[in-house]
Amino acid sequence: MSKRRQLYDGKAKTIFEGPEPGTVIQYFKDDTSAFDGVKKAVISGKGVLNNRISAHIMTKLEGIGIPTHFIRSLNMREQLVRQLEIIPVELVMRNIAAGSLCKRYGIPEGTVLQQPLVEFFYKSDELHDPLVSEQHIMNFGWAWPDELEEMVHMAWRVNDYLNGLFAGMGLKLVDFKLEFGRLWGENGELYILLADEISPDSCRLWDAATGEKLDKDRFRYDLGDLTEGYQKIARKLGLIPEGGLVKDGTFDEELAESLGDIENELARKSHWKGLKVVSKKPRKV
Numbered sequence: 159m160s161k162r163r164q165l166y167d168g169k170a171k172t173i174f175e176g177p178e179p180g181t182v183i184q185y186f187k188d189d190t191s192a193f194d195g196v197k198k199a200v201i202s203g204k205g206v207l208n209n210r211i212s213a214h215i216m217t218k219l220e221g222i223g224i225p226t227h228f229i230r231s232l233n234m235r236e237q238l239v240r241q242l243e244i245i246p247v248e249l250v251m252r253n254i255a256a257g258s259l260c261k262r263y264g265i266p267e268g269t270v271l272q273q274p275l276v277e278f279f280y281k282s283d284e285l286h287d288p289l290v291s292e293q294h295i296m297n298f299g300w301a302w303p304d305e306l307e308e309m310v311h312m313a314w315r316v317n318d319y320l321n322g323l324f325a326g327m328g329l330k331l332v333d334f335k336l337e338f339g340r341l342w343g344e345n346g347e348l349y350i351l352l353a354d355e356i357s358p359d360s361c362r363l364w365d366a367a368t369g370e371k372l373d374k375d376r377f378r379y380d381l382g383d384l385t386e387g388y389q390k391i392a393r394k395l396g397l398i399p400e401g402g403l404v405k406d407g408t409f410d411e412e413l414a415e416s417l418g419d420i421e422n423e424l425a426r427k428s429h430w431k432g433l434k435v436v437s438k439k440p441r442k443v
């Protein structure tokens with residue numbers, strides 16, 4: 159393999175320079191972390207599962223006109239994505255109370271929220287991703303009001319779509335985290351695209367019938383084998399064979415490699431459908 163320039167090494171993904179300007183390669187690692195990197199492990203096959211799940215979901219979202227950074231999957235661990243200027247804020251959308259919401263406000267886990275709740279967190283491990291308001295985000299120059307408005311609008315559409323998708327598979331979408339980035343047009347037009355990944359690392363998904371947690375909480379709270387949960391989701395999405403890619407902790411690399419990149423055709427067809435200029439004024443945050 160030719161030597162590629164590494165642009166960024168994150169906790170669960172590495173970003174390499176892409177083959178063309180304006181593109182980067184997102185490599186999904188098996189590294190798993192929780193509590194801002196305090197708890198760590200390498201879980202064989204996790205990166206492959208997240209790569210497939212995220213490619214599939216991003217493609218579906220493109221299909222309904224939500225612009226994402228995803229271009230196409232390259233191999234079992236890598237995808238080609240657009241290089242964006244990442245907005246340093248995580249948007250969390252919640253349907254059911256879990257995780258930090260319960261801890262912060264004493265709401266019992268499992269409480270169905272009166273309406274989906276949007277929260278923002280500042281991306282900083284050192285500061286433990288603090289909860290921030292839209293006022294903080296604008297005041298500190300992390301995002302402009304029209305960008306925030308677009309992010310929230312996109313998040314509601316993602317929530318509507320994913321709720322339906324997962325409900326149809328017998329899963330409850332408890333909450334999820336989104337990241338966004340800016341793309342600048344030739345004449346200074348600004349576009350906001352969905353970035354990062356959408357996977358069981360970034361969503362909470364519970365089995366609707368049994369309540370079993372299938373997402374990263376398995377790792378965070380030692381609830382059971384992580385890949386078992388992720389594979390249940392991938393299987394329901396039709397992304398892996400019934401037998402799975404990981405059996406008793408052993409990852410079948412050959413089988414994973416033999417799976418085609420089923421998403422690419424759709425990704426090519428629908429790309430750019432949803433792009434919408436958020437601002438025409440050239441500016442820099």
Ligand code: AIR
Nearest residue numbers: 257258259333334335359360361362
């Ligand atoms: N999340 C937040 N930061 C990183 C991630 N992955 C996701 C969690 C959960 C949701 O955002 O995986 O799905 C809310 O997390 P929390 O910890 O605020 O309850």
Ligand code: ASP
Nearest residue numbers: 169191192193194195196
């Ligand atoms: N913030 C992520 C999580 O807990 C990963 C990490 O903190 O290391 O899901």
